[in-house]
Amino acid sequence: MAGSRFRIGVVAPASRISRELCDSVTALALSVDPAIALEFHPQCFESHGHFAGSDGARAAAFLEFANDPTFDAVWFARGGYGSGRIAERSLQNLQSAARAKTYLGYSDLGYLLAGLYKAGCKVAHGPMPADLRREDGERAVVRALRFLIERAPDTLEASVSPSHPCAAFNITVLNHILATALEPDLTGHVLMLEEVSERMYRIDRSLHHITSLASTRRVAGFKLGRCSDIPPNDPDFGQQEEDVMRHWCEVSGIPYLGRADIGHDSGNKVVPFGYWPWQ
Secondary structure, eight states: OOTTSEEEEEEOSSSOOOHHHHHHHHHHHHHHOTTEEEEEOGGGGOOBTTBSSOHHHHHHHHHHHHTOTTOSEEEEOOOSSOHHHHHHHHHTTOOGGGGGSEEEEOGGGHHHHHHHHHTTOEEEEOOOGGGGGSTTHHHHHHHHHHHHHHOOGGGBOTTOBTTBOEEEEEHHHHHHHTTSTTOOOOTTOEEEEEEESOOHHHHHHHHHHHHHSTTGGGSSEEEEEEEESOOOOSSOOOOOHHHHHHHHHHHHTOOEEEEOSOSSSTTOOBEESBSSSOO
16 A cells, blocks of 8 residues: 555546546545545546547556556546557556556456456456446445455455456457457456347357357356346347357357356446455
8 A cells, every 4th residue: 555545546548437427436435435545537537539538648647547656556437438449559568566556447448457467467357436327336336446445355256266267358348359469368267258238149249259269268167247238139139148158158168157246237246357365
């Protein structure tokens, strides 16, 4: 911990957030623990089309906080889209201080989580400040803060264990990470996957590709998180997400290990990458 306070830097490598959200999350953090010092980078509020500032601005903000030794953690503000545009070139400029802190986020931030994990950093899939806007979102944000400052066991997905390494991703994001420079070695990992707002045929197509690669066939097995807000398909796809996951696990020979307590909702539990507890 840096000094007497736990400093968390918030950056937005994808889509922007509002200042109102920043104020609400800051107040909530202080109610959780007065020792929490949240600092939202001004870049979080920038607007550049869909993104929270230009690619250059988002990359610079991420590296500023990642390489700052006075921060104990970097918390990603929200998903959306954009972190994959800056991940590879940003990660080439990490300094030693970047490897001494924790990174937390999910959804589109999977691009950075993957690359940071590959670089030897401590990363976790879990709630972000923007989740405060969800139904019962305060519960998700408090969970994230308690993980960052306390490593509280009740914040973790139930199957996180010292006996095996874990990782977690959004299905579509992982599908686009594989076979790129960002792909980490997931050999022996329990790999948890979740999805939101994708039609069943697209989930099926992504899982086909994910389970077809030699690298993912070295995982210990898949667990399926929640797949929410799936749009209707015409004609009806005729299978649900677990049917599809079981199918591709059977075809590929990858063990299917059941459901995981992760997803785009306030119940999203934290999944630290690698072996837990971290050494």
